[in-house]
Amino acid sequence: MFKSNAVRSCVELHEIELRRFLDTMERFRASGVGLPGSDDPSYQSPDHLKGHVLRAARSYLTWIGECVKRPVTDVDLDHDPVSVAAKGRAFMEEVLAAWRRHLVSLEDRELAPDTYTSRWGEPYTVEQMLEHAVVHPMRHRIQLERLMLLNAAG
Numbered sequence: 001m002f003k004s005n006a007v008r009s010c011v012e013l014h015e016i017e018l019r020r021f022l023d024t025m026e027r028f029r030a031s032g033v034g035l036p037g038s039d040d041p042s043y044q045s046p047d048h049l050k051g052h053v054l055r056a057a058r059s060y061l062t063w064i065g066e067c068v069k070r071p072v073t074d075v076d077l078d079h080d081p082v083s084v085a086a087k088g089r090a091f092m093e094e095v096l097a098a099w100r101r102h103l104v105s106l107e108d109r110e111l112a113p114d115t116y117t118s119r120w121g122e123p124y125t126v127e128q129m130l131e132h133a134v135v136h137p138m139r140h141r142i143q144l145e146r147l148m149l150l151n152a153a154g
Helices: 005-031 046-067 081-103 126-153
Strands: none
Touching: 005 046, 005 081, 005 126, 046 081, 046 126
8 A cells, every 4th residue: 555645646647658658659660650860869769769768767766766765676777778678568567566566655755845866967856756757758658649640641
């Protein structure tokens, strides 16, 4: 039983959005539509983007564990995006299970007001990072859906 309803809601929303992203990525790959040109290494290929989103899901969890002084070490720590992408659903399910396993004990008092520096240098509370984790796969899913829609429109 989750100690925080806010955390439970974010965990459930994250599960929904990460699965929706992966489903959309599979449709995107099958569509033959390409990713837009970019200097961002996450856009080198669909596999790089898929790996980026899956690794980020793990990274948000491990960052939260570090912040609350309960390190998460029982997850696949593969950092290669193409390798992670190849693991696909199995990697995702392992990470989602770890979210439930580790965040069930997170308490409301740990969500804020303390801020910590994210791995990209911005200050976040734990609650803000949970919300960011929900939105990240959603943003990439919407981007892929938009690319497929534009391609279909001709």
